[in-house]
Amino acid sequence: MEDMNPINSVGIVTPQDFLFGATGEDALRLDCGKTLRDVTIRYETYGILSEKADNAILVEHALTGDAHLAGYHSETDKKPGWWDSMVGPGKPFDTNKYFIVCSNIIGGCSGSTGPRSVDPETGRRYNMNFPVLTIADMVRAQKHLMDHLGIRKWLAVAGGSMGGMLAIQWAISYPDNLRSVIAIATTSRISPQSIAFNWVGREAIMGDPGWNGGEYEEQPQRGLAIARMLAHITYLSDESMRKKFGRNLQDSKDYSFNFHKDFEIESYLDHQGTRFVERFDANSYLFITRAIDYFDIADYGDGDLTKAFSRIKAAFLVVSFSSDWLFPAYQSRELVKALLNNGLDTTYCNIESSYGHDAFLLETKSLGTLVSGFLTARHLEVVS
Amino acid sequence: MTFSDRPTHLINDELSLHRRDLQTIQNMIPDGSRILDLGCGSGRLLKVLKQTKHASVTGVERDQNKILECATRGVPVIHTDLDTSLGLFSDHSYDYVILSRTLQAVRRPDLLLEEMLRIGRCGIISFMNFGHINARIQLVFGNMPVNRNLPRPWYDTPTIHPGTISDLRNLCRTLNIRILREIPLSAEGDFLPGLAGVLPNLFASNCIFIISKGDHPEGLSV
Numbered sequence: 001m002e003d004m005n006p007i008n009s010v011g012i013v014t015p016q017d018f019l020f021g022a023t024g025e026d027a028l029r030l031d032c033g034k035t036l037r038d039v040t041i042r043y044e045t046y047g048i049l050s051e052k053a054d055n056a057i058l059v060e061h062a063l064t065g066d067a068h069l070a071g072y073h074s075e076t077d078k079k080p081g082w083w084d085s086m087v088g089p090g091k092p093f094d095t096n097k098y099f100i101v102c103s104n105i106i107g108g109c110s111g112s113t114g115p116r117s118v119d120p121e122t123g124r125r126y127n128m129n130f131p132v133l134t135i136a137d138m139v140r141a142q143k144h145l146m147d148h149l150g151i152r153k154w155l156a157v158a159g160g161s162m163g164g165m166l167a168i169q170w171a172i173s174y175p176d177n178l179r180s181v182i183a184i185a186t187t188s189r190i191s192p193q194s195i196a197f198n199w200v201g202r203e204a205i206m207g208d209p210g211w212n213g214g215e216y217e218e219q220p221q222r223g224l225a226i227a228r229m230l231a232h233i234t235y236l237s238d239e240s241m242r243k244k245f246g247r248n249l250q251d252s253k254d255y256s257f258n259f260h261k262d263f264e265i266e267s268y269l270d271h272q273g274t275r276f277v278e279r280f281d282a283n284s285y286l287f288i289t290r291a292i293d294y295f296d297i298a299d300y301g302d303g304d305l306t307k308a309f310s311r312i313k314a315a316f317l318v319v320s321f322s323s324d325w326l327f328p329a330y331q332s333r334e335l336v337k338a339l340l341n342n343g344l345d346t347t348y349c350n351i352e353s354s355y356g357h358d359a360f361l362l363e364t365k366s367l368g369t370l371v372s373g374f375l376t377a378r379h380l381e382v383v384s
Numbered sequence: 385m386t387f388s389d390r391p392t393h394l395i396n397d398e399l400s401l402h403r404r405d406l407q408t409i410q411n412m413i414p415d416g417s418r419i420l421d422l423g424c425g426s427g428r429l430l431k432v433l434k435q436t437k438h439a440s441v442t443g444v445e446r447d448q449n450k451i452l453e454c455a456t457r458g459v460p461v462i463h464t465d466l467d468t469s470l471g472l473f474s475d476h477s478y479d480y481v482i483l484s485r486t487l488q489a490v491r492r493p494d495l496l497l498e499e500m501l502r503i504g505r506c507g508i509i510s511f512m513n514f515g516h517i518n519a520r521i522q523l524v525f526g527n528m529p530v531n532r533n534l535p536r537p538w539y540d541t542p543t544i545h546p547g548t549i550s551d552l553r554n555l556c557r558t559l560n561i562r563i564l565r566e567i568p569l570s571a572e573g574d575f576l577p578g579l580a581g582v583l584p585n586l587f588a589s590n591c592i593f594i595i596s597k598g599d600h601p602e603g604l605s606v
Binding site for chain 2: 315317333336337340341343345346347348349350351352366369370372373374376377380
C-alpha cells in the first residue's frame with residue numbers, strides 16, 4: 001500500500017457476499033432455460049448511499065476483472081483495485097458524491113457463483129455442468145443485488161469492454177431502473193473477429209490435456225496461459241508494442257538461435273500468461289467468453305439495433321479509442337447511431353490513443369473528464 | 385493527477401454569449417426545440433439554449449479538447465467529422481440545424497447544406513462575408529484579407545472556402561434551397577456598420593441565413 005494517497009483513495013475496503021436463490025422461486029432464471037440455485041454475488045461498495053438512494057452507480061468489470069474496483073483490502077496490499085485511478089474522493093467516480101457498487105459477475109471466479117462453485121444438487125463442482133450463461137443472465141443476477149441494496153434506479157451503470165456490454169444490457173433489460181449508461185471501448189454486438197479470438201482461446205484451454213473435460217484439480221496452465229497471451233495481444237496495438245518493446249532483446253545482445261524467449265515482447269507475453277494462471281480459472285474463461293460471443297443487442301429488435309433501443313430512456317456516454325482494434329470505433333458509432341435515431345441524450349468521443357483496447361484503463365485524464373462531466377450533469381438532474 | 389481543478393460545470397458557467405451572431409441565433413430559437421449544432425466548439429451556445437430555451441440539444445465537433453469542454457458543460461456532443469459522417473443522424477430528426485462560422489471550413493459546403501436540410505427542418509447559418517468592404521480593400525492591394533473577422537493568413541486559415549453573401553445566395557438557388565430570412569450583422573471595427581442592412585454584401589461582415597426546403601420559418605422568432 002506504499003503508493004496509497006490518503007487524500008484521494010477510498011482506503012481499506014471489505015468485500016461482501018450476497019446470497020439468493022435458496023428456494024426454487026427465488027432461483028435465477030437463465031436464458032438457456034435452466035435455473036441457478038444458491039447464487040453468491042461478491043461485491044464491494046464505496047461512498048455513502050443518499051437517503052433517497054439516488055446517487056448509486058454500478059460499475060461493471062471486464063472479462064477477467066473482479067469486484068475489487070478501488071482501494072486496498074489490507075495494509076499490506078501492494079496493488080489497489082483495478083480502476084483505482086477513476087474511483088475515489090474527488091476522482092471522476094467521486095465517492096464524496098456517489099455510492100459506487102462493483103460486483104463480480106456470475107460465471108466468474110472471484111467470489112461469485114461460477115463453474116468451480118459447488119452444485120447444491122450434486123455436492124460437487126459444476127465444472128462443465130454449469131449452465132451456459134449470457135450477458136443478460138449476469139445482469140439479471142445483479143438486479144437481485146440491486147433490490148437487496150434498496151436501490152430503485154441507478155444514476156449510471158458504467159463499464160469498459162465486456163463491462164460496457166453489461167452496462168448496455170442493463171438499459172435493455174431494465175429501462176426503468178437506470179438513468180444513464182457509460183459504455184467504454186465496447187460494442188452492442190460482438191464481431192466475428194472477436195468470436196474468432198474467443199474460439200482460439202477456448203481451443204487452447206480445451207486442447208490442454210490438463211483441462212480434462214473441465215474436471216481438473218490444478219489449472220490447465222499451458223492452455224490458459226496461451227489463451228491469455230492471445231487475448232493480451234488484442235488488448236495492445238501495433239503502435240503500443242513498437243513503442244514499449246520495439247525489437248528489443250530480453251537478455252543477450254544477440255539472437256540465441258533457439259526457440260526460447262529472445263525478444264522483450266515474448267518475455268512480456270509469457271509473464272502475462274503465467275501471472276494470469278495464478279489468478280484466473282480455466283472453466284470461467286470458457287463460460288464468460290461464450291457469454292460474450294452470444295452478445296448481440298440487435299436480437300432485441302429483430303436484428304434492428306435502432307428498434308432494439310426503442311424502449312430505452314437512459315442518457316448515454318459512449319467512448320471509443322482510436323487504436324482499439326478489438327472493439328474499433330465503428331462499433332461505437334453504430335451504437336451511437338441507434339441511440340440518436342431514438343432521440344436519446346447521447347455523447348460520443350473517440351479518444352486519440354496509441355494504447356489499443358487497454359486504453360480504457362490507461363487514458364484516465366480524457367476519460368475522467370468525460371465521465372466526470374457526464375455524471376455531474378446526471379446528478380444535477382436528480383438533485384435539482 | 386487531480387480532477388478537482390476543473391471548472392464546476394452548470395453552476396459557475398456564464399450564460400452570456402459574446403458573439404453577436406450567437407446572440408441573434410439564441411434569440412430566435414423557440415422554446416423546447418430540438419437543436420443540432422454542427423461545429424459546436426466548446427458548447428457555449430448549446431448550453432445557453434438548453435438552459436434558457438429548454439431545448440433538447442446535440443453538438444457535433446471534431447476536436448477532442450472541445451468535446452471534453454462540452455462534456456464538462458454537460459452538453460451532449462458527438463465526436464465526428466462534418467465532411468464524412470453525418471449519416472449518423474436520421475432524416476428530419478431535428479427542428480433546427482445550426483452552422484455557425486463552419487460552412488466555409490468544410491470540404492464541400494454544398495453537400496453540407498443538403499445534409500443540414502435532410503437532418504433538420506430549418507438550417508441556421510452564420511456566414512463570414514468575404515465580400516465585405518474591409519476584405520475587398522485588402523484584395524485591391526493584392527493580398528487575401530486578414531482582419532478582425534478573418535484573423536488567420538490564407539495558408540493556415542480553417543476558412544478554406546472564402547465566399548460572399550452573394551455567392552451563398554447563388555449556391556442556395558442552385559440547390560433549390562429557399563432563403564427564408566437574411567440577417568446581416570456588423571462587428572466592431574467594421575467600416576460604415578450602419579450600412580450593413582442596406583448593402584449587406586458590401587457592408588455586413590457576417591450574415592445569418594435561415595434556409596429551408598419548405599416555405600415557412602417553422603416558428604422561428606425572426
